[in-house]
Amino acid sequence: MKHLFISIGLLIAAGAVISCNNQKKVAATSTQTAEQKEIEITGAIVKIENGKDGYMATVNDKNNKSYIVTISLANMQKSGSTFKRFETGQKIKAKGTFWKDDAGNTYITAKNVEAVQ
Numbered sequence: 292m293k294h295l296f297i298s299i300g301l302l303i304a305a306g307a308v309i310s311c312n313n314q315k316k317v318a319a320t321s322t323q324t325a326e327q328k329e330i331e332i333t334g335a336i337v338k339i340e341n342g343k344d345g346y347m348a349t350v351n352d353k354n355n356k357s358y359i360v361t362i363s364l365a366n367m368q369k370s371g372s373t374f375k376r377f378e379t380g381q382k383i384k385a386k387g388t389f390w391k392d393d394a395g396n397t398y399i400t401a402k403n404v405e406a407v408q
Contacts, residue, residue: 370402
C-alpha cells in the first residue's frame with residue numbers, strides 16, 4: 292500500500308513538472324511573436340469595421356494587395372501618435388507591426404497612420 296501512494300505521488304509530481312515546462316514554452320513563444328517586424332503600407336481604405344476602442348480598416352495598395360490595419364486609441368497612444376478617424380475611400384499611410392494568418396492575410400497593428408494625397 293505504501294508503494295502505491297509513493298507511485299501516485301511521483302506521477303502527480305512528474306505531471307506538475309511537465310505542465311510547468313509546457314507553460315514556459317508557451318510564454319517564450321508569445322514573447323517571440325511580440326517581437327515582430329514593422330511594415331509601412333500606403334493605399335486606399337476599402338472597408339471599415341468598427342471595434343470597441345477603434346476600428347479595422349482594409350487597405351488596398353497600388354498592386355491591389357489587401358492589408359487589415361487595426362487603428363485603435365490604445366495602440367496609437369502607446370506609440371505617441373494621435374488617433375484619427377478615416378473613412379472609406381481615403382488614402383492612408385500606415386506603419387506598425389504585422390503578422391499573417393493561415394490564409395495569408397496580413398494584419399497590421401498601426402503605430403502611426405496619416406492621410407496621403
